[in-house]
Amino acid sequence: MAAKLKCAVIGAGAIGSATAYALSRQGADVCLYEQFDFFHHRGSSHGPTRLFRTAYFEHTDYVPLLKRSATLWRDLEFQSGQTLYCQTGVMMAGRPDSPLMAGIDLAARQHSLDLPTFTASEARTRFPVFSFDDDMIIRVEKDAGFVCADRAIAAFLTLAKHHGAQLLERHPVLSWREENSRIVIKANDETHAYDRLIIAPGAYAFNLLKDIGAAVTPVRKSLFWTAPDDNRFHTDSGFLPFAIQQPDGRFYYGFPAIDEDGVKVGEHTGGMPVNTPADDPEELRVKDRKEVSEFLEQYAPALKSDLTNEQSCLYEMSPDGHFIIDTHPECPQVSFAAGLSGHGFKFAPVIGEALADLALQGVTQAEFDFLKLSRFRQ
């Protein structure tokens, strides 16, 4: 029998956890390194929920990946015995020529996705919580919904461990290098050699991927909760996750209440680029709190109550807002996913599967060509 490949994975966010699971499930000998505690709040993956959409306004080439990801989320639910993907439908609104609505239209046409369209007056009856501008259109993607983020990562880690992965928290990887065709990593005071290395560093990419020729910028984001104790906005009452692009381009999203905290609301387009991921300026929170309140006042007045809770998080922006998924240009034993740019969680299982395939077979069936590093190196 062939010896098991020894694989190190760096980062226990959504992507590294999914990769550790995919590798260990395929029989690799896996060690996952996380610099902080598991489930810490200093990266991009913490929190209860993330939107899952398939009519992808960001780029239509993501659609096949999303279809595979949906299948893999269902498989993760089956393997873990938990509900992790709630297919509630998602309501999206904006002017027809806004990037959100024009992009959805393109993806729906290219991939034959069915998204009923409503005028503002039709939508006011159908979604009485919201107040739409007269020139907005409203579309509902029925197959969309949200992933239970914290629980999904717990499921990846539990199953990876079940398949024999070693999970190491508080183990920052300080450096890596190629030596005699193997990859030697330095973590804490120790060095270890592996056949393959997968790097999923989120906003901390500058440490381990500084030489790839594409910078990942940490952007600090805020999110808020409102309307606790109001049953109208609970998933059980049929309240849908939403995404609304204002005429000035600002794009807000929200989730139905899944617990006593209430409805989660944030702005996708805003945030503040920071020098290091640790920066968390209070002035950003003050500004965002005011702007989220103004958004609710105008577009969801029934939700306008005190913002009762808040959290901060990081986007990990690539230069063009699209993921960078590839093998390392100088070292084929190393592959990575970086610059998930604030929309990567929904893809975690398909990226994990692809990174595992790249590590173990050298190729992936998933169509990731448009996300390769080479687009920045021509």
Ligand SMILES: Cc1cc2nc3c(=O)[nH]c(=O)nc-3n(C[C@H](O)[C@H](O)[C@H](O)COP(=O)(O)OP(=O)(O)OC[C@H]3O[C@@H](n4cnc5c(N)ncnc54)[C@H](O)[C@@H]3O)c2cc1C
């Ligand atoms: C407010 C907010 C809302 C979002 N909404 C959505 C959404 O609705 N839908 C969606 O699909 N996506 C959404 N995203 C984006 C999505 O959450 C991220 O793209 C995704 O979680 C990125 O995962 P990651 O594993 O790449 O990064 P991270 O979660 O940051 O994980 C990287 C991990 O690597 C560790 N690490 C880094 N360097 C080292 C090292 N040297 N040694 C050891 N460990 C290291 C870090 O500590 C970290 O735990 C949102 C993000 C935010 C912040």
